[in-house]
Amino acid sequence: MVALSKPLIEQFLVKQSKPNINPLIIPDIPLIDLSKPESKQHLVKACQDFGFFKVVNHGVPSKFINKLETEAVKFFASPVSIKERFGPPNPFGYGNKSIGRNGDVGWVEYLLLNAKPESDYPENFQGIVNDYVTSVKTMACEILELLADEMKLQPRNVFSKLLMDEQSDSVFRVNHYPPCPEFQENEKNGRKLVGFGEHTDPQIISVLRSNNTSGLEILLRDGSWMSVPPDSESFFINVGDSLQVMTNGRFKSVKHRVVANGTKSRLSMIYFGGPPLSEKIAPLPSLMQGEEDSLYKEFTWFEYKKSAFNSRLADNRLGLFEKIIA
């Protein structure tokens, strides 16, 4: 439940953050064309520099995307009493304004679903989610294999096999950020409304597609937030904490957040590719050079996930697993 003691809107305002030091040098989001042979080099660079990029020529059929978007729009437009039949999310189901178990709130309603085929979904979503997730997972695996190729890692499915595993602990989320008319005055004064607070994703890789409403922001290295122009024809990919660990910090798990707005509704769907619960998450030995030490203590995905689900969104979750190097 969301506590409503303060005026409603105040609970959802983003704390003012540092402006970009030099707004003239806002970097471009890396754009990767998966149909081009040189995409491998660009992928590795994007994962190292940003932990975030946009892909085109992704091979996900637009009919899968459109069917799912249509069903999602219908679902979120239905009466609260119907939506609440699928909630609360424990761990899967419908959630509204409350995120996770530790008091995080956002101007968002969502469906959190198991990405395993044949899972239990709200009526009308059944085949549609399976088609979409299967296709997006194929794209995520292709990206992970191109990354492994470029880094000369053997076998080339070192990362992708974790998503392909029958026991892969992957999740799928559909987020709806409704417009918030009461917020329009604040918006004029440059204030922002928290849709989904800042966080990194704990899994290996996340694949996001949204409608054409803006809202997604990523944290740049200089500590400023950059707004990602929406593009409903493309997918946005981000490196998760587990991939950062498996590459011993070479790839960066990027902090991101979503700001909601006063007038337009944003709809996004995200596949979070995770490993099986029993999988040991550690730097790949074949990638370590010379005397290179692991930056992280040993842990399984089960241990990391448990710790992550006990954290608040903005916490530095990996911090607990970093080795203190003297």
Ligand code: GA4
């Ligand atoms: C962030 C990525 C995914 O959306 C998610 C989120 C999860 C949740 O919504 O329950 C968490 C969040 C996410 C990380 C920290 C914990 C757990 C909310 C939260 C406060 C489904 C996931 O795997 O981790």
